[in-house]
Amino acid sequence: MALEIERKFLVRRGAWRAPDNGTHYRQGYLSTDPARSVRIRLAGERAWLTIKGETVGITRTEYEYPIPATDAHDMLDRLCKQPLIEKTRYRVEVAGLVWEVDEFDGANAGLVIAEVELTDEHQRIVLPDWAGEEVTADPRYCNASLVSQPFTRWPESPGDTSG
Numbered sequence: 001m002a003l004e005i006e007r008k009f010l011v012r013r014g015a016w017r018a019p020d021n022g023t024h025y026r027q028g029y030l031s032t033d034p035a036r037s038v039r040i041r042l043a044g045e046r047a048w049l050t051i052k053g054e055t056v057g058i059t060r061t062e063y064e065y066p067i068p069a070t071d072a073h074d075m076l077d078r079l080c081k082q083p084l085i086e087k088t089r090y091r092v093e094v095a096g097l098v099w100e101v102d103e104f105d106g107a108n109a110g111l112v113i114a115e116v117e118l119t120d121e122h123q124r125i126v127l128p129d130w131a132g133e134e135v136t137a138d139p140r141y142c143n144a145s146l147v148s149q150p151f152t153r154w155p156e157s158p159g160d161t162s163g
Contacts, residue, residue: 004052004062005121007136011101011112015130018103022088025102028080032144039144040067040075043089047072058121058136083107083150085143095126107150113141 027041039050047069053061076084086106092099097116104111114131135141140149 002062002064003059005059005118005123006115007058007118007125007134008113008115008141009127009134009136010132010141011114012130012132015132016101016112018088018101019090019092022090022103025085025087025089026076027085027143028076028082029144029147030075030079030081032081032147034139034144037144040072040080042069042072042076045069058118081147083147085146092128094128097125099128104146104151107152108146109152111146111151 023043025041025043027039030038030040035054037052039052041048041050047067048064049067050062050064052063083106085104085108087102087104087108090101090103092101097118099114099116101112101114104113113135114128116125118125139145140154
């Protein structure tokens with residue numbers, strides 16, 4: 001069984017400077033059920049089908065399979081719930097761990113989230129100076145939730161979220 005263990009943080013306004021090596025992502029969901037989400041992701045010209053189980057603590061099961069990019073394009077346009085998640089992802093190494101910083105576009109424009117994958121739930125991390133409030137336990141910040149409740153439609157705008 002594959003496990004994903006990750007923590008998520010908002011990115012502090014003005015503290016984040018995006019490097020030049022981001023990758024554009026388009027992703028959509030066939031299912032956004034919290035117990036079992038099914039995602040199609042296109043990153044550049046590579047694509048995957050991902051199935052995730054329910055999150056317990058900061059851990060959940062995750063199965064990911066490469067698929068043809070042409071199939072991903074078709075599924076994103078024809079089968080996935082709308083709006084799609086569109087973002088640019090940057091990978092940044094901090095104290096031996098790779099952080100993925102997502103700057104969202106489209107219906108989630110203005111949202112910037114950093115996440116770090118861990119080997120166990122109790123692993124210690126060094127927070128970068130641009131990491132703000134931890135939102136790991138807040139379901140609003142899950143990509144599957146951002147499809148049905150996009151950031152630009154939230155009634156209140158959380159504080160320190162964009163770079």
